[in-house]
Amino acid sequence: MPETFEPTIVAFFCNWCTYIAADLAGTSRTKYAPNTRVIRVMCSGRVDPQFVLGAFARGADGVLIGGCHPGDCHYQQGNYNALRRFELLRRMLRDMGIEEERVRLEWISAAEGHKVQAVCNEMTEQVRALGPLRLVTPPRVEADGDVGTPEPAAELAGRVTS
Amino acid sequence: MGNREEAMNGSEIRPRIGVYICHCGTNIAGNVDVTAVTGYAATLPGVTLARDYKYMCSDPGQETIRQDVREHGLERIVVAACSPSLHEPTFRRAVKAAGLNPFFFQMVNIREQDSWVHEDPAAATRKAMDMIRAAVRRVSLHRPLEPRSVPIKADALVVGGGIAGIHAALTLANAGKHVYLVEREPTIGGHMAQFDKTFPTLDCASCILTPKMSSVRAQPNITLWTLSEVAGVEGYVGNFKVTVKRRPRYVREDLCVGCLECIEGCIFQQAKVVDEFNLGLSKRKPIYIPFPQAVPQLVLIDPDSCIEFKTGKCKKTCIEVCGDRNAIDFEQQEKIETIEVGTIVLATGFQVFDAKRIPYYGYGLYPNVYTGLEVERLVNASGPTGGDLVMRDGRRPKRVGIIHCVGSRDENTNVYCSRVCCMYSLKLAHLIQERTSAEVYNFYIDMRTAGKGFEEFYERVAEEGTHFIRGRVADVYPGDDGELLVQVENTLLAQVVKIPVDMVVLATGLEPRADASEVRRLFNISCSTEGFFLERHPKLAPVSTFTDGVFLAGACQGPKDIPDTVAQAGAAAAEALALIDRGSVELEPNTAYVDEEWCSGCKTCVPLCPYRAIAFVEEKKKAEINEALCKGCGICVAACPSGSIGQNLFEDVQIFEELEGVLALA
Numbered sequence: 001m002p003e004t005f006e007p008t009i010v011a012f013f014c015n016w017c018t019y020i021a022a023d024l025a026g027t028s029r030t031k032y033a034p035n036t037r038v039i040r041v042m043c044s045g046r047v048d049p050q051f052v053l054g055a056f057a058r059g060a061d062g063v064l065i066g067g068c069h070p071g072d073c074h075y076q077q078g079n080y081n082a083l084r085r086f087e088l089l090r091r092m093l094r095d096m097g098i099e100e101e102r103v104r105l106e107w108i109s110a111a112e113g114h115k116v117q118a119v120c121n122e123m124t125e126q127v128r129a130l131g132p133l134r135l136v137t138p139p140r141v142e143a144d145g146d147v148g149t150p151e152p153a154a155e156l157a158g159r160v161t162s
Numbered sequence: 163m164g165n166r167e168e169a170m171n172g173s174e175i176r177p178r179i180g181v182y183i184c185h186c187g188t189n190i191a192g193n194v195d196v197t198a199v200t201g202y203a204a205t206l207p208g209v210t211l212a213r214d215y216k217y218m219c220s221d222p223g224q225e226t227i228r229q230d231v232r233e234h235g236l237e238r239i240v241v242a243a244c245s246p247s248l249h250e251p252t253f254r255r256a257v258k259a260a261g262l263n264p265f266f267f268q269m270v271n272i273r274e275q276d277s278w279v280h281e282d283p284a285a286a287t288r289k290a291m292d293m294i295r296a297a298v299r300r301v302s303l304h305r306p307l308e309p310r311s312v313p314i315k316a317d318a319l320v321v322g323g324g325i326a327g328i329h330a331a332l333t334l335a336n337a338g339k340h341v342y343l344v345e346r347e348p349t350i351g352g353h354m355a356q357f358d359k360t361f362p363t364l365d366c367a368s369c370i371l372t373p374k375m376s377s378v379r380a381q382p383n384i385t386l387w388t389l390s391e392v393a394g395v396e397g398y399v400g401n402f403k404v405t406v407k408r409r410p411r412y413v414r415e416d417l418c419v420g421c422l423e424c425i426e427g428c429i430f431q432q433a434k435v436v437d438e439f440n441l442g443l444s445k446r447k448p449i450y451i452p453f454p455q456a457v458p459q460l461v462l463i464d465p466d467s468c469i470e471f472k473t474g475k476c477k478k479t480c481i482e483v484c485g486d487r488n489a490i491d492f493e494q495q496e497k498i499e500t501i502e503v504g505t506i507v508l509a510t511g512f513q514v515f516d517a518k519r520i521p522y523y524g525y526g527l528y529p530n531v532y533t534g535l536e537v538e539r540l541v542n543a544s545g546p547t548g549g550d551l552v553m554r555d556g557r558r559p560k561r562v563g564i565i566h567c568v569g570s571r572d573e574n575t576n577v578y579c580s581r582v583c584c585m586y587s588l589k590l591a592h593l594i595q596e597r598t599s600a601e602v603y604n605f606y607i608d609m610r611t612a613g614k615g616f617e618e619f620y621e622r623v624a625e626e627g628t629h630f631i632r633g634r635v636a637d638v639y640p641g642d643d644g645e646l647l648v649q650v651e652n653t654l655l656a657q658v659v660k661i662p663v664d665m666v667v668l669a670t671g672l673e674p675r676a677d678a679s680e681v682r683r684l685f686n687i688s689c690s691t692e693g694f695f696l697e698r699h700p701k702l703a704p705v706s707t708f709t710d711g712v713f714l715a716g717a718c719q720g721p722k723d724i725p726d727t728v729a730q731a732g733a734a735a736a737e738a739l740a741l742i743d744r745g746s747v748e749l750e751p752n753t754a755y756v757d758e759e760w761c762s763g764c765k766t767c768v769p770l771c772p773y774r775a776i777a778f779v780e781e782k783k784k785a786e787i788n789e790a791l792c793k794g795c796g797i798c799v800a801a802c803p804s805g806s807i808g809q810n811l812f813e814d815v816q817i818f819e820e821l822e823g824v825l826a827l828a
Contacts (some may be wrong), residue, residue, distance in 0.1 A: 007827065008824070008828040010825065012823065016688070016708060017688070019247075020247065020688065020708070022274065022275050023245045023247060023271075023274040023275065025274075025279055026245070026273060026274025026275055026278040026279050027274060028281060029278055029279070029280055031280065031281050031456070032279055032280070033280075034276075034279075034282065034285035034286060034288075034289050035281040035294070037289070037292055037293060037824035037825075038271070038275055038293075039296070039817060039821065039824070040246070040798065041812060041817070042752060042794055042795055042796055042812060043795040043796055043797060044808070045795055045796065045797035045800060046795065046796030046797065046799060046800050046812060047800060048800040049800075050814070051817060051818075051821065054818055054821055055821055055825065058821055058822060058825040058828070059825045059828035060821075060825055060828060062828070071683060072683065072688075074686060074708075074791060074795075075772055075795035075797065076707075076772040077772055077797075078772070078796075078797045081770065081797050081800070081801070082495075085800070089339065092777070109688065109689075109693040110688040110689075110690075110696055110708070111688065111689055111690050111696065112691075117279075127365050145482050159478060
């Protein structure tokens with residue numbers, strides 16, 4: 001365990017805006033906190049609330065969803081679907097005792113490399129201040145590198161749909 | 163559909179995986195310990211071998227993959243290198259060439275989203291390991307997929323009829339393709355038609371442009387629609403359905419012969435309406451032709467100033483003059499046309515920075531402050547003064563100050579360099595001296611004359627006696643006898659000077675068009691930070707966009723001069739031609755599908771699909787997805803309450819496997 005707690009944040013970035021913005025941050029050599037782990041999806045509307053719950057159940061300290069700005073969705077309206085699901089999900093997470101700062105939905109356009117930096121830094125700071133999320137015991141890595149993964153807790157696997 | 167089951171059970175069999183870590187020279191290896199990452203990757207379950215190499219995208223790099231597949235029987239490939247938006251197609255081809263399904267591949271972005279953005283090498287190395295672990299787990303579950311092949315319609319659409327659009331349309335049409343050229347204004351020609359001469363050769367803009375404009379008119383493969391705008395775009399590469407709104411000209415295109423007698427015959431004896439083409443430096447009548455060489459060579463009526471439209475009580479002398487030709491039609495209505503095209507070239511151009519936004523330069527306040535484009539009209543032989551440089555107060559200037567970087571390189575307006583202003587300022591300095599023998603002062607920040615023959619032109623203008631004063635002008639204010647004082651710190655002398663001049667010319671920069679954002683949304687493309695349309699990749703795909711089949715030409719993509727614009731327009735046309743002549747295009751097979759066994763027929767998904775690709779089949783009481791209409795967003799997949807919709811390439815199980823991978827050590 002390092003001296004200061006380093007959170008792990010899972011980030012679901014849409015293929016057309018936020019993922020490109022993260023690439024732009026790269027080509028502009030914009031430095032930011034190394035705590036995010038990006039999973040690329042075609043659209044923020046693809047993010048099943050189960051992915052978010054699953055991420056927390058598997059040891060993520062925060063979950064970030066990045067999509068195109070309203071009106072800019074590559075698929076016309078997927079980001080609105082993401083927004084509606086997110087609002088429900090956030091309420092549900094709050095009821096479960098997961099702090100609001102641990103889950104975030106951001107509109108980041110392909111031109112906003114600096115926003116990737118700002119959001120990743122800010123979220124890392126906030127989650128670091130909250131400390132680790134202790135929902136389940138983090139899985140241990142065995143000698144052969146195989147990972148014993150706990151099933152997500154039953155109450156976390158429930159479905160939320162838009 | 164057995165797809166889902168296969169995907170679910172996939173994790174039980176472990177395919178043989180090869181992992182390749184790219185150094186990208188020092189781009190990755192400089193900040194990520196590639197040796198440690200390779201060693202770690204080799205220990206991951208299912209990994210048969212892990213290698214690192216200087217440039218994985220190079221021929222030897224790709225050849226290594228092919229060789230390893232042959233010699234080690236690899237079944238899945240993971241490459242950790244740059245962004246998949248850069249080289250995913252490259253490695254998929256390599257995987258295919260090795261005899262594997264191209265989708266038995268996963269790319270890990272350890273350059274743009276790792277080595278380039280993190281300062282601590284240890285943290286960057288850890289992140290690379292986490293992401294590779296996720297990719298290894300995910301790729302085990304990849305299933306063989308075939309790209310969808312769709313036919314490309316041969317017709318093309320070019321939006322914007324400036325020099326970029328004209329060149330792109332002519333290139334396509336000369337190759338035998340039918341092109342729709344859509345232009346908002348009553349004539350094609352764009353900004354270039356307003357210029358006097360072009361740098362650095364000083365050949366006249368009209369002599370280059372107008373023959374190309376008449377070629378557009380003469381080319382039978384081009385359907386030219388002026389006064390027209392794209393109102394809607396549906397479909398995808400190869401199969402776009404575009405609606406075009408065509409405003410009425412109030413003159414029948416098929417009957418008008420361009421004799422211009424109606425202009426003479428208009429009830430308005432004097433021209434009283436602001437002439438847009440001459441930027442308000444002259445007047446026109448309500449029935450007019452934008453400029454004598456306009457294409458199409460037709461008049462039009464401006465309903466905002468025409469008495470017949472305003473009062474309905476005009477004698478309509480224009481109709482009398484037109485006589486038997488009967489070309490004038492006050493009843494013309496707006497028309498909506500629908501066309502089907504396979505490719506689109508956007509050439510919507512730029513707008514000139516509004517100099518009023520910098521109030522201390524006095525544009526709009528002091529009559530003798532002009533923009534560069536206005537001076538282009540004033541020095542032009544076919545301009546409002548016939549090329550005689552007469553100012554608004556009737557005098558001819560003896561001293562002229564040209565202020566560079568107005569609306570460029572300024573954090574209060576636009577931070578970028580507009581690229582053309584230094585050169586057009588030099589050109590105007592030369593033309594002003596030639597016409598008036600006035601003293602010309604250039605107030606510049608840096609002289610930027612990068613381009614073929616540009617530096618030589620700068621030398622020439624300097625030798626002609628133009629003064630160069632280095633410094634950003636702080637203020638322009640009136641002095642005695644109608645003169646203007648230009649206050650600037652001459653940074654080479656570290657001295658504040660006030661230079662009296664008669665005329666100030668503002669070298670205004672280039673900006674994205676005011677409606678660029680709407681146009682961008684219409685065509686489903688992105689903008690870069692300053693608002694110009696975003697190319698797919700500045701070097702690998704400079705005229706492509708993130709929407710397949712939509713290409714960029716000219717200043718809509720960023721400020722550029724005429725040679726660069728024409729070169730880019732040619733490139734955009736060539737890219738479109740390559741698509742058209744191939745006849746078909748391969749689409750990502752990332753479509754969604756319904757597992758009928760699990761579908762409860764709840765219809766949640768049906769209204770969610772933006773493309774109406776999901777139908778509810780009454781007989782079966784199941785949803786069905788039309789693969790041809792599906793664009794692979796995955797909205798329905800996330801929404802299905804029974805989890806019965808899957809998405810190729812983005813299966814739930816694959817994403818959960820990625821989650822397991824990145825979080826295994828969390």
